[in-house]
Amino acid sequence: MKPYRTAIVLGLTATLAPSASARSAIDAIVSGGGSEPDQSVSGTGKIKGPDYLECVPFARQLSGIQIYGDAHTWWKQAKGRYARGSEPRVGAVLAIEPHGNSTLGHVAAVSRIVDSRTILVSHANWSIPGKIERNVTVLDVSPRNDWSEIRVWYAPSRNLGASHWPVAGFIYNEKPGEANAAPRRQTKPRHEDPIGAIIAGTYRGL
Numbered sequence: 363m364k365p366y367r368t369a370i371v372l373g374l375t376a377t378l379a380p381s382a383s384a385r386s387a388i389d390a391i392v393s394g395g396g397s398e399p400d401q402s403v404s405g406t407g408k409i410k411g412p413d414y415l416e417c418v419p420f421a422r423q424l425s426g427i428q429i430y431g432d433a434h435t436w437w438k439q440a441k442g443r444y445a446r447g448s449e450p451r452v453g454a455v456l457a458i459e460p461h462g463n464s465t466l467g468h469v470a471a472v473s474r475i476v477d478s479r480t481i482l483v484s485h486a487n488w489s490i491p492g493k494i495e496r497n498v499t500v501l502d503v504s505p506r507n508d509w510s511e512i513r514v515w516y517a518p519s520r521n522l523g524a525s526h527w528p529v530a531g532f533i534y535n536e537k538p539g540e541a542n543a544a545p546r547r548q549t550k551p552r553h554e555d556p557i558g559a560i561i562a563g564t565y566r567g568l
Contacts, residue, residue: 414492417469417485424471424484425455426535434460434467437530445534448509450481454532456500458512461527472532473497478507489517 418433429439437457440446450456450472458468470485474497484496498515501522502508509529516523 415486415494416492417487420484420486420494421455421469421471425453425533427455427533429533432466433457433469434465436467436469436533440533442538445536445538445540446531447534448531450475450509450532451534454534456481456483456512456532457530458514459528459530462525468527470500478502483514488514 418430418436421433422428422430427440427444429436429444431439436455437446437459440457452472452475454472456470456472458464458470460467468485468488470483470488472481473484474482476482476499479502481500481502482497483500484494484498486492486494489495495515495517498517499522500515501513502511503513503526504511509532511526512529513522513524513526515521
């Protein structure tokens with residue numbers, strides 16, 4: 363019977379080894395030993411793989427804006443450090459506020475201005491957890507065309523998502539008060555943007 367007992371003990375040791383290893387990795391990350399964005403810990407305590415990328419480090423990499431912490435803190439952190447505004451600009455960071463089940467907010471880098479209601483952004487961890495999306499559509503659906511409310515491309519549906527996301531504004535990689543800082547948008551009369559008004563559901567006719 364002794365050989366069988368030895369085999370059982372060895373089998374249990376092999377089964378428990380990954381769990382011990384996982385606990386060690388989690389402990390290292392929580393204590394500051396993990397690297398961003400290669401390792402992180404989800405709310406359930408599971409380790410995200412090396413190909414998992416959060417929106418914050420990706421936006422920081424693309425924009426050069428050196429802000430850290432959860433996405434919903436970026437707008438306030440930028441005050442006094444970076445220029446801010448409501449005008450989209452290539453290279454700026456779009457700061458989306460927490461909404462619905464999203465408690466941490468979201469940040470994305472503007473990659474192209476299409477028209478007064480449409481931009482393209484590159485971001486991570488939106489349609490698919492941890493994955494990068496480049497040059498996807500964001501539509502301004504705010505009644506006043508001030509980019510305070512948007513819809514964002516959602517890959518699984520191959521269309522814009524149905525949710526209307528509140529926006530804090532855009533953060534620019536320059537100091538506050540610099541000459542080329544984008545001013546706050548001067549709102550146009552509604553009849554000058556009928557297509558945008560239809561999209562936003564506010565069209566009242568000419």
